[in-house]
Amino acid sequence: MLEVNKLTKTFGSMVAVDNESFTVRPGEIMGLIGQNGAGKTTTFRMILNFITADQGDILWDGHPLTNKDYDILGYLPEERGLYPKMRVDQQISYFAQLRGMKAKDVDAQLDKWFDRFQVKGKKSDKLKDLSKGNQQKIQLITTLIHMPKLIILDEPFSGLDPVNASLLQDGINMMRDSGACIIYSSHDMANVEALSDRLIMLKNGKTVLNGTVDEIRNSYGRIKLMIESQLTRDELISFEGVEKIKQDGNRFELMLKSPEVGQTIFTAATKNGYIPEFSQQAPTLDEIFRMKVGERDE
Known part of the structure; x- marks a missing residue:
């Protein structure tokens, strides 16, 4: 050892x-x-x-x-x-x-x-x-x-x-x-x-x-959200706690300030029923690396 x-x-x-x-x-x-x-x-x-x-x-x-x-x-x-x-x-x-x-x-x-x-x-x-x-x-x-x-x-x-x-x-x-x-x-x-x-x-x-x-x-929580719904880019970015957004056609990848923000977005996205995709997950190691590298030294 x-x-x-x-x-x-x-x-x-x-x-x-x-x-x-x-x-x-x-x-x-x-x-x-x-x-x-x-x-x-x-x-x-x-x-x-x-x-x-x-x-x-x-x-x-x-x-x-x-x-x-x-x-x-x-x-x-x-x-x-x-x-x-x-x-x-x-x-x-x-x-x-x-x-x-x-x-x-x-x-x-x-x-x-x-x-x-x-x-x-x-x-x-x-x-x-x-x-x-x-x-x-x-x-x-x-x-x-x-x-x-x-x-x-x-x-x-x-x-x-x-x-x-x-x-x-x-x-x-x-x-x-x-x-x-x-x-x-x-x-x-x-x-x-x-x-x-x-x-x-x-x-x-x-x-x-x-x-x-x-x-x-897991220490970061499920702050990465993949969503495909009727919500537009402008509507998604307007939610409090949405820090970053990327778009691929009708599909969006969001980085949230906290996992709880996802519940608010889910409620809005599903108010008219079914949506094709909603997935919350922890960030990848590559994404965590980029977040840590970009942080100011304490």
Whole structure:
């Protein structure tokens, strides 16, 4: 289990991470979200001991991470770092041996990993001869082949098409099912919502969201309303508590100040009977992200 307790890091007068705390349990995926510069990569670098926290603790199974503990860690950096002129199989084997695997065990598993991520290319190819997407798959195999217990993925979906993004999701879920603690960052809220058991959102280094996706969405209440009725745009926007409105033909999407506003609109919309659509729901994670990013700092 990974525990991060009251972590703070400053660079001069800039506070990069401010009193951050979270826990990632075995078999759990935690999404770390926020704008560029929010503190996500700084958090990863402190866990990895690339930089030292000003204060706070990082514990693995109740103790500070040791050099031996880093052998059970898999890290995919945002800036990919493999060797373009080196054979694919040689560099996967090289990095796996740094994590304690034997070369013969790596060779025995390579075909399985190539099949799992549908790598198009030969093991004997140089990395530079593969497409960008397949190079990213090789980096991911390098990260996971030693079956790490703690996995840190910094923007793993960056640049992947939907098919390869789905393969990556399958790989992450496979590692979760093996009992790994996984923490990853992404700007794709659909991926975060689909993958994450829990999530943290940072804004200017501060934690502004912390919980499961359902907990976070439900905390906002059913403030998103989809409606198709005889009410016009002008009539809908005139209701007190309607904050935003979007129109798609005869269908409207409203963002409400509170869920109770929906009852008033429903009464007005149905005064003459049947209407084709009325659906109130919690905002999506993407919508919540945009709301939090747009809020003034407290």
